[in-house]
Amino acid sequence: MEEKREESIINKVAIVTGGSRGIGSEIVRMLAGKNYEVVLNYNKSEAAAKKIQQELLGKGKKIEIFKADVSKRKEVKNLIKFTLDKFYKIDVLINNAGIAQEKLFTEISDNDWNKMIETNLNSVFYCTQEVLPTMIKRQKGCIINISSIWGITGGSCEVAYSTTKSAINGLTKALAKELGPSHIRINSIAPGIIDTEMNKNLTKQDLEDIKNEIPLERIGKPEDIAKCISWLVEDSYTTGQIISVNGGWYM
Numbered sequence: 058m059e060e061k062r063e064e065s066i067i068n069k070v071a072i073v074t075g076g077s078r079g080i081g082s083e084i085v086r087m088l089a090g091k092n093y094e095v096v097l098n099y100n101k102s103e104a105a106a107k108k109i110q111q112e113l114l115g116k117g118k119k120i121e122i123f124k125a126d127v128s129k130r131k132e133v134k135n136l137i138k139f140t141l142d143k144f145y146k147i148d149v150l151i152n153n154a155g156i157a158q159e160k161l162f163t164e165i166s167d168n169d170w171n172k173m174i175e176t177n178l179n180s181v182f183y184c185t186q187e188v189l190p191t192m193i194k195r196q197k198g199c200i201i202n203i204s205s206i207w208g209i210t211g212g213s214c215e216v217a218y219s220t221t222k223s224a225i226n227g228l229t230k231a232l233a234k235e236l237g238p239s240h241i242r243i244n245s246i247a248p249g250i251i252d253t254e255m256n257k258n259l260t261k262q263d264l265e266d267i268k269n270e271i272p273l274e275r276i277g278k279p280e281d282i283a284k285c286i287s288w289l290v291e292d293s294y295t296t297g298q299i300i301s302v303n304g305g306w307y308m
């Protein structure tokens with residue numbers, strides 16, 4: 058029965074967590090542009106999610122939106138079940154949802170710390186674990202985690218954030234070894250600075266100073282990350298890598 062259903066879906070199916078805004082919304086547009094059938098996950102930004110859905114439906118694309126707080130196992134289970142009920146299979150999982158917080162390490166509360174770990178790290182654990190049974194059964198799949206430059210270099214006043222992104226990089230490498238024999242690839246993309254609401258607290262001068270440190274002399278755009286994903290989902294021999302997309306900010 059499942060094989061029959063699968064045959065009826067010619068296009069590949071992708072889930073993008075945190076697809077309502079910023080980098081995630083551009084990943085959704087890119088995948089839909091490649092005729093992927095996409096489930097856009099959102100948590101708080103329902104209006105934004107609906108707007109992207111309307112935009113893509115208007116272009117004849119197949120897109121569903123689904124509200125789930127990916128820091129909660131139960132809601133992740135619902136997201137995966139919804140996707141399989143609608144599209145019968147999952148080819149690609151993009152673990153993109155994330156939050157940031159700037160604070161001195163000495164001022165991080167237990168609550169701050171736990172929220173960061175739950176949202177940025179546990180979400181990757183839950184989403185990846187919940188999609189794996191269907192991917193392992195089909196012996197194929199591609200998982201991409203959105204990490205960060207701070208997961209490699211460490212970011213001052215972003216210790217909790219850097220910790221989660223560094224942990225994602227460790228998870229990516231270890232799990233790639235485990236999943237290789239099942240023909241499932243898992244990689245991380247580590248963006249530098251990208252123009253999204255996540256950086257809304259930075260002043261014009263902050264952005265100018267950062268730009269001056271970047272060899273390519275510009276702040277990144279969500280499309281820069283989407284382009285890397287466009288290549289990575291089609292690739293077949295890259296796994297366990299932390300791919301920096303940062304304009305040369307860190308080499």
Ligand code: NAP
Pocket residue numbers: 074075076077078079080081098099100101102103125126127128153154155156157176203204205206247248249250251252253254255256
């Ligand atoms: P953004 O504009 O603030 O968007 C964050 C997205 O994550 C939103 O769609 C939000 O959805 C979603 N999200 C947050 N918590 C969630 C939860 N519990 N459950 C489901 N979705 C949740 O940020 P962005 O810049 O696009 O960041 C996307 C990813 O790139 C993050 O992992 C971030 O760490 C990483 N990154 C960003 C930069 C940068 O400079 N912007 C650099 C390196 C890495 P709702 O609004 O619907 O709640």
